[in-house]
Amino acid sequence: MTSQTPILDVSHMSIAFGGLRALEDVSVQVNENEFVGLIGPNGAGKTTFFNSITGYIRPSEGKILFNGENLVRKPPSKIANYGISRTFQNIRLFPKMTVLDNVSIPMHSTPKYSVWAAMLGLPSVKRVQIDTEKRALEFLSIMGLVEHKDRQAGTLPYGLQRRLEIARALAASPKLLLLDEPAAGMNNDECNELIELLRGIYKTFNLTVVMIEHHIDIVMKLCSRIYVLNLGKVLAEGTPKQIQTDPQVIKAYLGERRRKA
Numbered sequence: 001m002t003s004q005t006p007i008l009d010v011s012h013m014s015i016a017f018g019g020l021r022a023l024e025d026v027s028v029q030v031n032e033n034e035f036v037g038l039i040g041p042n043g044a045g046k047t048t049f050f051n052s053i054t055g056y057i058r059p060s061e062g063k064i065l066f067n068g069e070n071l072v073r074k075p076p077s078k079i080a081n082y083g084i085s086r087t088f089q090n091i092r093l094f095p096k097m098t099v100l101d102n103v104s105i106p107m108h109s110t111p112k113y114s115v116w117a118a119m120l121g122l123p124s125v126k127r128v129q130i131d132t133e134k135r136a137l138e139f140l141s142i143m144g145l146v147e148h149k150d151r152q153a154g155t156l157p158y159g160l161q162r163r164l165e166i167a168r169a170l171a172a173s174p175k176l177l178l179l180d181e182p183a184a185g186m187n188n189d190e191c192n193e194l195i196e197l198l199r200g201i202y203k204t205f206n207l208t209v210v211m212i213e214h215h216i217d218i219v220m221k222l223c224s225r226i227y228v229l230n231l232g233k234v235l236a237e238g239t240p241k242q243i244q245t246d247p248q249v250i251k252a253y254l255g256e257r258r259r260k261a
């Protein structure tokens with residue numbers, strides 16, 4: 001890692017659920033424009049790590065700095081406004097709403113008009129709504145979803161719902177995008193398409209990305225650096241090559257996945 005100030009600086013963070021230490025003394029630094037992987041066995045604490053950054057779980061110890069701002073004790077809505085968006089392991093869309101509306105909603109989180117203007121139906125409100133729809137369609141186009149724009153989100157095949165989740169996260173204009181198992185449940189072809197899509201949006205939107213993923217080939221292809229969590233602790237950190245050849249990582253995680261593959 002270079003010596004620049006990290007955009008995300010998590011230091012000595014611990015989280016316990018009753019007697020279970022889900023995270024223990026975890027320190028993770030991510031530089032601007034990095035694409036970082038977070039891997040590890042089931043129950044290692046990866047999603048808990050995302051939940052703490054996004055304000056869903058409060059750490060018992062440690063600091064979470066984003067662009068120098070301490071996120072600990074801040075509510076999820078405020079953290080989202082700082083420029084952190086995420087997707088969820090269990091897809092969280094509005095299933096009864098259209099695909100287009102699912103992407104438009106995050107753009108309304110900071111409306112560019114007053115309540116009065118909206119109530120009076122002023123032309124400025126209409127203009128903002130047209131702009132919002134145009135931008136939402138652009139995100140759908142990037143994610144290959146335009147042809148499905150009028151469908152109810154819940155009726156999309158699983159792989160497309162995952163893509164829609166990413167489009168939604170992008171619509172909030174994040175600086176930092178947290179992807180929680182974006183390839184879960186996808187077949188090989190879908191995984192290959194996802195790699196290209198993620199590579200594209202990472203470059204186009206100048207993003208910083210942290211991705212949890214069990215498909216190791218996806219992590220190895222996209223990430224320049226990887227953290228490995230095991231039993232709530234950072235087991236290793238390094239380049240894909242370093243991680244793939246680390247005996248501790250092979251023992252705790254990669255060996256098991258290779259046997260399954």
Ligand SMILES: Nc1ncnc2c1ncn2[C@@H]1O[C@H](COP(=O)(O)OP(=O)(O)OP(=O)(O)O)[C@@H](O)[C@H]1O
Pocket residue numbers: 017020022040041042043044045046047048049089
């Ligand atoms: N809200 C909660 N209450 C109690 N225990 C929890 C809670 N959330 C997570 N845990 C526990 O904390 C540990 C870490 O869970 P976490 O979901 O972060 O793991 P993970 O690495 O994301 O696993 P997976 O790869 O299976 O998604 C697990 O033992 C889990 O059962």
